Amino acid sequence: MEQLISIRNMFKDYPIGLGKFTALKDINLDFEAGEFSGIVGPSGSGKTTLLNIIGSLDVQSKGEVKVMGREVSELTRKEAARLRSEHIGFIFQTYNLLPVYTVFENVEFPLLLMDVKPGIRKEMVDKAIEWVGLKDKRKSRPAQLSGGECQRVAIARAIVKEPQIVLADEPTANLDAENSHHILRTMVELNEKLKTTFIFSTHDAKVIEYLRRKITLVDGRVVEDN
Ligand SMILES: Nc1ncnc2c1ncn2[C@@H]1O[C@H](COP(=O)(O)OP(=O)(O)OP(=O)(O)O)[C@@H](O)[C@H]1O
Numbered sequence: 001m002e003q004l005i006s007i008r009n010m011f012k013d014y015p016i017g018l019g020k021f022t023a024l025k026d027i028n029l030d031f032e033a034g035e036f037s038g039i040v041g042p043s044g045s046g047k048t049t050l051l052n053i054i055g056s057l058d059v060q061s062k063g064e065v066k067v068m069g070r071e072v073s074e075l076t077r078k079e080a081a082r083l084r085s086e087h088i089g090f091i092f093q094t095y096n097l098l099p100v101y102t103v104f105e106n107v108e109f110p111l112l113l114m115d116v117k118p119g120i121r122k123e124m125v126d127k128a129i130e131w132v133g134l135k136d137k138r139k140s141r142p143a144q145l146s147g148g149e150c151q152r153v154a155i156a157r158a159i160v161k162e163p164q165i166v167l168a169d170e171p172t173a174n175l176d177a178e179n180s181h182h183i184l185r186t187m188v189e190l191n192e193k194l195k196t197t198f199i200f201s202t203h204d205a206k207v208i209e210y211l212r213r214k215i216t217l218v219d220g221r222v223v224e225d226n
């Protein structure tokens with residue numbers, strides 16, 4: 001069977017002045033459908049860079065990155081946008097919520113991009129908001145929410161369309177223990193019910209407890225995968 005995500009001899013350079021900084025070095029990783037995996041490693045080791053490349057938000061400098069059988073660096077911007085919109089849910093380290101939109105509208109946004117019918121849309125949004133425990137706040141705007149609540153809105157937005165792949169960059173960084181466990185159990189449930197593939201980046205021992213696979217990055221290299 002073809003791997004859902006397949007990375008071969010992949011490097012990522014960032015230009016710095018006249019030189020470059022190599023943030024990812026010779027990455028070789030495969031992810032099967034239905035994995036519940038996490039990338040751990042010190043700050044600056046390349047976790048966000050790796051998730052951004054898998055999510056087609058950024059492009060590698062060298063090597064192969066195939067997502068659902070397609071080389072992401074060869075996609076046009078429109079094709080990459082369609083891949084993300086249809087199949088990938090992204091939870092950003094910095095949330096990226098739309099400030100003038102309410103909680104409900106933020107979570108609804110990915111479904112608008114997919115032309116989901118209004119009735120079904122409302123049902124899906126309500127379900128996702130309930131999953132993350134924010135029913136009472138559905139009319140609030142991000143500025144009226146705590147950091148942890150914003151994080152939960154970002155999680156609801158990523159899972160609302162029930163995508164095949166969820167890329168979650170430090171999704172519990174601002175959550176207390178109770179909320180972290182609740183969110184993680186929700187994700188495990190999605191993983192088991194829908195075979196959603198999760199790839200986290202995390203420092204959080206609570207998240208690591210739930211992972212079935214842990215990939216350790218140090219200085220842009222995979223040093224452990226088990
Ligand atoms: N746009 C950029 N230009 C230059 N260097 C960058 C850029 N983005 C990231 N880097 C560098 O690449 C390295 C990896 O960054 P990345 O954000 O992937 O780390 P991380 O493992 O996610 O760290 P953290 O745990 O702090 O979120 C860092 O040294 C960072 O300074």
Ligand SMILES: [Mg+2]
Nearest residue numbers: 047048093169
């Ligand atoms: Mg990061």
